[in-house]
Amino acid sequence: MSQQIQKVTANDKEMLSNPKLALVQGPLNVVMKQNVTLSCLSEPGYPPVRYTLFKHNQQVSALNRSDLTPALFTLTISSASDTGEYKCKAEYNNSSGGKYSNSLNFTFIEPISKPVLSSPTSQTKEGQNVTLSCFSENGSLPITYQFFKGRQSISPQKTMQKREAAVIFLFMNSLSDFGTYKCKASNSFSNNTKYSNAFNFTLAEERSHSQPLIISLGLILLLLIIGFALAIPLFIIPLYKAKKIKSTRPSIGLTSPVNAEESENEVIYSEIEPVKPEEEYINFSVIRREEEKGENLKLQYWNI
The missing domain is CATH 2.60.40.10 (Immunoglobulins)
Incomplete structure (x- = not known):
């Protein structure tokens, strides 16, 4: 009898097929903090069966089933590292080996920003x-x-x-x-x-051909104004002062006759030349005017 039971159990173990991994809840394209549910079931099979969920060959969770109901795995996608390929494995308790399911691949998606x-x-x-x-x-x-x-x-x-x-x-x-x-x-x-x-x-507005000419003329006019403004203190003002000083100097002397009727006898002293430091004397002219009938005054000069 025991041999028959062992034979039946061995036959049932041989009947264990590759489990099927299916998505029960949620999409394969997941977003942050999204929950998904996976089911894993091997049929036909002889219970109890142990189901293990793997992500990239790393164990995530394991469940035992004593009947022919599928094992349900609920996952929370917390980051992009939770996405990728998932598989499940079905095996009898305390036995070696087991069979693997198909794979499901989760892709993390993020809403786009305004372009x-x-x-x-x-x-x-x-x-x-x-x-x-x-x-x-x-x-x-x-x-x-x-x-x-x-x-x-x-x-x-x-x-x-x-x-x-x-x-x-x-x-x-x-x-x-x-x-x-x-x-x-x-x-x-x-x-x-x-x-x-x-x-x-x-x-775009097209520029007129006269526009560069207008700009050039404006620059030339600006340069002329600047030059005139610089010339006023450098040249014009000194020249004006020089003319003013020259106009205020006394007359050098008389060279033309004077009518006797317009003047009486008088002696006039006037400066002929400015005093030069290197000269040792002062040069003056004494003009004597004598009135004669019907004749112009004669001018006489004496140097002192």
């Missing part, structure tokens, strides 16, 4: 090429971007596997190409599409 739409320039001309870049700083990869002008899509979706901006090139062919642009970003996080700021391209 930023930018360009090296906001002013351009007709017939010129411009670039637009859209970038979301936060959010789990991959991130999908799309560009719009107004409400109309102007590019196919661009999926970025790396943390880098999506870039498109535009040709400003006509005035209709100027205006407001936007982009949107999305990832595997459900209901998580966000739109960027608005970016406007405006038509």
Whole structure:
């Protein structure tokens, strides 16, 4: 009898199949602090069966089942390190070996932040090429971007596997190409599409050909004003003072006759030349005027 029981038990052990690992609650794309539930069951099998959950060959939890109900494992995804590949193992108690299940891979996803739409320039001309870049700083990869002008899509979706901006090139062919642009970003996080700021391209004003000439003339005029302002204290004021001093000096002498009717007999003393330090005498002229009938006064000079 005991041999028959052992034979039945051995046959049942041989009937233990690879368990099946299934997701009961929650998604495979998980977010921070999210709970998920996994079930592990081997059928057919002979209870009791021990089920062990592994993450990258590291034991996470173990449960014993005395019936044919599955083992349920509840996990809390606290960080990105809790994501990855999970498997379960089914084995009879106090036996070696066991069989492994299929694997389930959990991916950590993060909501994306509002993307930023930018360009090296906001002013351009007709017939010129411009670039637009859209970038979301936060959010789990991959991130999908799309560009719009107004409400109309102007590019196919661009999926970025790396943390880098999506870039498109535009040709400003006509005035209709100027205006407001936007982009949107999305990832595997459900209901998580966000739109960027608005970016406007405006038509750059063309400079007139006379504008450089006007600027040059203005600079020349400014230089002339500065030069005149510097010349006033350096040249004009000293020259004016010199003329004023010269005009206040006494007359050097008389060289022309004087009418007798306009003057009476008198003696006038006047300085002829300034005194020079190196000379040892003072030079004066004495002018004597004598009145004669019908004749001009005669001038006589005497040096002292």
